[in-house]
Amino acid sequence: MKILSASQIRELDKLTISHKPISSIDLMETAACECVKWILQNLSTQNFTILAGRGNNGGDGLAIARLLHNQGKEVEVFWIENSPQISIDCQINHERLPKEIPITLLNAQNCNLHIPAESVCIDAIFGVGLSRPLEGWLADLLKKINNLPNLKIAIDIPSGMYADQPQPAESTIFRANYTLTFHQAKLNMLLPQTGNFAGKIAVLDIGLLKEYEREMPCNYFLLSENLVKSWYQERLPRPIFAHKGTFGHSLLVAGSLGKGGASILAAKACLLAGTGLLTLLVPPCNYSPLQTAVPEAMLLLSSAQNYIRNDNHDFSSFKAVGVGCGIGLHEETQVFLKNLLQKAQAPLVLDADALNILAQNPDWLSLLPVNSILTPHPKEFERLAGSWQNDHEALEKQTAFAQKYHCFVLFKGAYSRIATPQGKIFFNPTGNPAMATGGMGDVLAGIITALLAQGYSPEKALCIGVYAHGLAGDLAQQKRNAIAITPTMLLEELPIAFAKLSVS
Numbered sequence: 169m170k171i172l173s174a175s176q177i178r179e180l181d182k183l184t185i186s187h188k189p190i191s192s193i194d195l196m197e198t199a200a201c202e203c204v205k206w207i208l209q210n211l212s213t214q215n216f217t218i219l220a221g222r223g224n225n226g227g228d229g230l231a232i233a234r235l236l237h238n239q240g241k242e243v244e245v246f247w248i249e250n251s252p253q254i255s256i257d258c259q260i261n262h263e264r265l266p267k268e269i270p271i272t273l274l275n276a277q278n279c280n281l282h283i284p285a286e287s288v289c290i291d292a293i294f295g296v297g298l299s300r301p302l303e304g305w306l307a308d309l310l311k312k313i314n315n316l317p318n319l320k321i322a323i324d325i326p327s328g329m330y331a332d333q334p335q336p337a338e339s340t341i342f343r344a345n346y347t348l349t350f351h352q353a354k355l356n357m358l359l360p361q362t363g364n365f366a367g368k369i370a371v372l373d374i375g376l377l378k379e380y381e382r383e384m385p386c387n388y389f390l391l392s393e394n395l396v397k398s399w400y401q402e403r404l405p406r407p408i409f410a411h412k413g414t415f416g417h418s419l420l421v422a423g424s425l426g427k428g429g430a431s432i433l434a435a436k437a438c439l440l441a442g443t444g445l446l447t448l449l450v451p452p453c454n455y456s457p458l459q460t461a462v463p464e465a466m467l468l469l470s471s472a473q474n475y476i477r478n479d480n481h482d483f484s485s486f487k488a489v490g491v492g493c494g495i496g497l498h499e500e501t502q503v504f505l506k507n508l509l510q511k512a513q514a515p516l517v518l519d520a521d522a523l524n525i526l527a528q529n530p531d532w533l534s535l536l537p538v539n540s541i542l543t544p545h546p547k548e549f550e551r552l553a554g555s556w557q558n559d560h561e562a563l564e565k566q567t568a569f570a571q572k573y574h575c576f577v578l579f580k581g582a583y584s585r586i587a588t589p590q591g592k593i594f595f596n597p598t599g600n601p602a603m604a605t606g607g608m609g610d611v612l613a614g615i616i617t618a619l620l621a622q623g624y625s626p627e628k629a630l631c632i633g634v635y636a637h638g639l640a641g642d643l644a645q646q647k648r649n650a651i652a653i654t655p656t657m658l659l660e661e662l663p664i665a666f667a668k669l670s671v672s
């Protein structure tokens with residue numbers, strides 16, 4: 169699914185209104201109905217406080233107030249005089265508001281509000297029409313509301329957040345628990361500096377015409393379950409006469425003294441993600457735990473006791489190579505990596521210390537085989553590509569890096585994003601904060617390597633792997649409503665995540 173800019177969304181709104189038999193006021197009604205449907209399905213609360221502006225986002229808010237009132241909910245409205253202009257559809261919805269709903273006008277002179285603690289606070293002040301940062305009494309009002317303990321829901325986008333522009337530092341933004349957004353998530357909701365303000369995102373379909381969307385140029389996409397399923401199922405069902413050789417032989421180069429766990433996690437993930445055969449190149453110090461924890465894996469041993477060195481092993485039979493989890497930065501390990509980059513015949517996944525070694529030897533980036541996959545977390549990416557002032561600059565750096573070195577760059581975190589050498593960015597919707605525990609990335613590197621070994625293209629292996637990893641993380645988190653999950657808990661759910669992707 170495309171992540172359009174605010175101006176493209178407005179254009180799509182207009183095209184829908186002019187080509188579909190629907191007026192703008194009816195489109196607003198649809199949007200409000202979808203919000204109310206979501207609220208009734210997800211919350212049992214009786215009281216609602218609506219903060220409405222004077223643009224179309226405010227119009228949505230006033231329509232939501234009416235529809236909630238019609239459902240027997242206790243509703244009160246604060247109408248915020250942010251501008252002398254009132255949009256036509258907002259005015260119509262103001263006139264449609266039942267008299268029983270108390271409405272208070274808030275402006276610079278009168279900006280006191282009291283919201284009962286049990287009331288859900290709905291933000292319909294500004295939508296994608298925000299044209300400048302919030303200032304003065306409006307900014308103060310939002311700060312005051314942000315400090316209240318009430319459950320908060322933003323309509324379309326939290327007020328004060330730009331949809332797709334760099335957010336000025338120190339901006340005041342409504343801090344939502346949930347954002348009910350129309351048609352698609354907006355770019356800034358998926359980026360670390362602004363995304364926290366959106367809370368959990370629910371995308372509501374309001375029937376904007378998809379055929380016009382197809383024509384709109386766009387480099388940003390959100391991975392959808394359907395797309396990932398269709399890619400994953402390209403190599404399913406497994407043939408009846410399949411054998412272990414059918415699904416590729418993976419090599420994982422992982423581990424060092426004190427980091428043997430990384431190789432175990434990556435190895436287990438690689439096996440569960442379906443590699444036919446697995447070999448690990450490890451230092452002898454990790455030998456016994458690995459043989460015990462992962463008896464399915466074959467081992468090649470480094471000639472150095474505690475780290476990996478360049479021993480001129482023959483890697484020609486491997487279909488995919490994952491390198492980096494827990495390998496450390498020993499100079500001989502660095503020589504090994506350089507040699508691997510020069511001789512690699514199979515697609516490569518570079519994670520963790522393989523990336524840190526590259527950051528220490530930037531000349532070697534030119535040795536990266538075309539279409540290699542790099543999986544940095546933000547700190548690792550900063551070491552590779554330099555620091556950034558804001559999320560949009562980080563996005564540009566990620567895109568430029570992938571294009572310059574003709575590689576795939578996964579920038580990990582919430583809404584992990586994948587940059588392709590062609591300049592596209594895919595955001596991943598699965599995963600959750602309970603996954604912020606050490607070793608999660610090792611599991612992911614093992615999964616992606618296994619998918620490459622099975623013959624998926626680097627782009628598809630990466631997208632499927634990231635989506636399935638997050639899905640397994642969601643299943644593990646939901647099972648126990650856990651605040652934190654371990655990589656081992658995620659591994660238990662991995663077969664279920666892949667099973668979900670196997671059915672249409």
Ligand SMILES: NC(=O)C1=CN([C@@H]2O[C@H](COP(=O)(O)OP(=O)(O)OC[C@H]3O[C@@H](n4cnc5c(N)ncnc54)[C@H](OP(=O)(O)O)[C@@H]3O)[C@@H](O)[C@H]2O)[C@@H](O)CC1
Pocket residue numbers: 181182192193195196197199221222223224225226227228250251253255293294295296297298299300301302303306323324325350374
């Ligand atoms: N048919 C449709 O199109 C549909 C649209 N839908 C809804 O419309 C929303 C977009 O509506 P919108 O374009 O009217 O803009 P909106 O965000 O309400 O605000 C504009 C107003 O705010 C003002 N303003 C801006 N910044 C300000 C600031 N910092 N401080 C103070 N004022 C500021 C600005 O004033 P101005 O910049 O002109 O001074 C103007 O008055 C969209 O998010 C969705 O919720 C749905 O109903 C589906 C159908």
Ligand SMILES: Nc1ncnc2c1ncn2[C@@H]1O[C@H](COP(=O)(O)OP(=O)(O)O)[C@@H](O)[C@H]1O
Pocket residue numbers: 520544545580581582583584598599600601602603604605606607608609610611612637
């Ligand atoms: N808040 C979050 N939401 C979604 N996914 C997360 C979150 N925090 C961490 N993850 C995922 O967990 C993994 C962490 O990887 P990484 O930082 O490399 O871990 P490690 O180096 O400990 O193995 C990434 O795939 C990341 O996307």
Ligand SMILES: [K+]
Pocket residue numbers: 225291292293294295322323324325326327
């Ligand atoms: K809003």
